[in-house]
Amino acid sequence: MTNETWDEVRQELLKAVGKNNFSAWIEPIAFDRVDERTAHFHVPTNFIGSWVTNNFGDLILRQLSAHGAGADRVKFTVAPRGNVADVPANTMAPAASTPQAATPQPAAASAPAPVQQPAPVAAPQPQHPRELPGAKLNPNFTFANFVVGKPNELAHAAARRVAETLDVTFNPLFLYGGVGLGKTHLMHAIAWDLQDRFPDAKILYLSAEQFMHRFVRALREQDTFNFKETFRSVDILMVDDVQFIAGKTSTQQEFFHTFNALVEMGKQIVISGDRAPVDMEELDNRIASRLQCGLVVDIHPTDYELRLGVLQHKAEILGAKYPHIKFADGVLEYLAQKISTNVRVLEGALTRLFAFADLVRREVTVDLAKECLTDVLRATDKKVTMDEILKKTCEYYKIRQVDMISQNRQRVIARPRQMAMYLCKRLTTRSLPEIGKKFGGRDHTTILYGVRKIEELMQADSQIAEDAELLRRMLEA
Numbered sequence: 001m002t003n004e005t006w007d008e009v010r011q012e013l014l015k016a017v018g019k020n021n022f023s024a025w026i027e028p029i030a031f032d033r034v035d036e037r038t039a040h041f042h043v044p045t046n047f048i049g050s051w052v053t054n055n056f057g058d059l060i061l062r063q064l065s066a067h068g069a070g071a072d073r074v075k076f077t078v079a080p081r082g083n084v085a086d087v088p089a090n091t092m093a094p095a096a097s098t099p100q101a102a103t104p105q106p107a108a109a110s111a112p113a114p115v116q117q118p119a120p121v122a123a124p125q126p127q128h129p130r131e132l133p134g135a136k137l138n139p140n141f142t143f144a145n146f147v148v149g150k151p152n153e154l155a156h157a158a159a160r161r162v163a164e165t166l167d168v169t170f171n172p173l174f175l176y177g178g179v180g181l182g183k184t185h186l187m188h189a190i191a192w193d194l195q196d197r198f199p200d201a202k203i204l205y206l207s208a209e210q211f212m213h214r215f216v217r218a219l220r221e222q223d224t225f226n227f228k229e230t231f232r233s234v235d236i237l238m239v240d241d242v243q244f245i246a247g248k249t250s251t252q253q254e255f256f257h258t259f260n261a262l263v264e265m266g267k268q269i270v271i272s273g274d275r276a277p278v279d280m281e282e283l284d285n286r287i288a289s290r291l292q293c294g295l296v297v298d299i300h301p302t303d304y305e306l307r308l309g310v311l312q313h314k315a316e317i318l319g320a321k322y323p324h325i326k327f328a329d330g331v332l333e334y335l336a337q338k339i340s341t342n343v344r345v346l347e348g349a350l351t352r353l354f355a356f357a358d359l360v361r362r363e364v365t366v367d368l369a370k371e372c373l374t375d376v377l378r379a380t381d382k383k384v385t386m387d388e389i390l391k392k393t394c395e396y397y398k399i400r401q402v403d404m405i406s407q408n409r410q411r412v413i414a415r416p417r418q419m420a421m422y423l424c425k426r427l428t429t430r431s432l433p434e435i436g437k438k439f440g441g442r443d444h445t446t447i448l449y450g451v452r453k454i455e456e457l458m459q460a461d462s463q464i465a466e467d468a469e470l471l472r473r474m475l476e477a
């Protein structure tokens with residue numbers, strides 16, 4: 001297997017596991033070689049090795065075989081400086097294929113969901129994609145491919161509105177919501193639509209991270225004049241994931257100036273973030289208040305109907321790609337019920353299910369879905385509560401719950417308390433004041449301090465990182 005093949009496999013893994021999992025677990029893996037039908041990878045720590053083995057081992061294996069890698073097992077080895085330590089290697093063969101006549105059959109058609117379904121399969125793709133001066137746009141992220149339901153209808157309507165005209169309606173349009181709920185999709189859709197309507201318009205879409213890299217490069221190359229020129233000459237500026245620049249002082253400053261200049265010139269700005277501007281703790285107050293001047297729209301977590309709608313839409317598309325795959329009734333409903341995290345996970349699960357069914361030549365049934373998606377179903381099965389976090393953290397560190405909420409500042413108590421605060425912030429949707437209340441009426445700044453402390457320690461102290469990961473796994477199991 002070549003590095004190029006591994007790159008292709010990585011692309012598939014990204015789709016299947018989502019951006020966050022990908023950067024946490026797959027990105028750190030380095031392909032080494034295939035040897036006696038074993039694909040060898042280097043991993044930075046034992047922990048990552050075992051985690052990837054247990055959680056993504058069979059997925060990696062399936063993708064490797066789908067790409068003809070000639071491997072039927074994977075092995076992860078801690079690499080650096082010749083200090084090689086094996087981690088438990090997973091030996092997984094794909095489930096035995098059932099030779100079965102492949103009957104052409106369209107993908108599942110379940111009862112229509114009360115959501116606005118885009119046109120099936122032949123959803124119009126954007127015409128003549130042309131290189132924009134910013135990031136590349138995904139040709140699938142169009143309005144035609146966006147399923148509208150209650151949780152996203154306002155965001156969708158606002159995005160449609162912005163895409164209709166170059167005249168500014170509300171400035172900026174700020175879209176926010178949790179991971180994988182369609183913010184980027186909507187932004188690309190706006191860009192595609194505007195480009196179709198106004199082929200000469202200068203539309204610049206990029207992530208806040210790219211904005212920062214360009215800015216840093218301009219500083220390094222002493223070319224800030226051109227940088228400013230580029231950003232101030234656009235008709236519409238779209239910046240994705242603005243939370244990235246929070247806390248990055250000079251980038252924030254430059255962003256603030258760019259933002260003001262464009263608003264003064266009457267140019268439309270569209271921004272996305274993972275939280276509302278007021279909740280971005282390290283975002284410059286001036287930026288936060290500017291961001292709130294326009295229309296701030298929340299994309300809510302998915303509901304059952306939206307999930308089913310998305311699954312039906314994606315199943316139509318995948319069904320065209322795998323026309324021989326039979327789909328039993330009730331599978332999409334089952335997935336919509338069980339996978340409630342976000343659309344990216346849902347989409348990844350369905351893609352994986354099709355690929356699996358194709359590989360093993362079996363009809364897609366609820367049982368097959370359970371077999372193929374054990375990890376996804378397990379991970380999304382559970383909504384973690386603050387009570388459970390407190391209980392499990394106390395058990396883990398062997399301290400009493402009364403100590404957890406007491407004023408005791410001894411490190412043996414304070415550190416587990418901070419860990420529990422961190423887990424509450426990361427695993428629940430509770431706000432800092434709500435968490436503060438749970439921890440004996442503490443102020444939200446104390447909670448924020450605790451969360452940051454653990455994040456900092458996780459970088460420097462592998463024991464803390466491991467504690468956090470183990471607790472998370474225990475809570476989500």
Ligand SMILES: Nc1ncnc2c1ncn2[C@@H]1O[C@H](COP(=O)(O)OP(=O)(O)OP(=O)(O)O)[C@@H](O)[C@H]1O
Nearest residue numbers: 145146147178179180181182183184185310343344
């Ligand atoms: N309503 C929807 N209809 C169809 N597809 C959707 C919808 N919402 C999200 N998706 C799909 O889910 C995936 C994740 O969406 P997207 O990348 O836009 O999420 P995001 O909110 O920007 O997440 P992140 O915060 O991780 O960047 C994409 O493949 C997108 O096409």
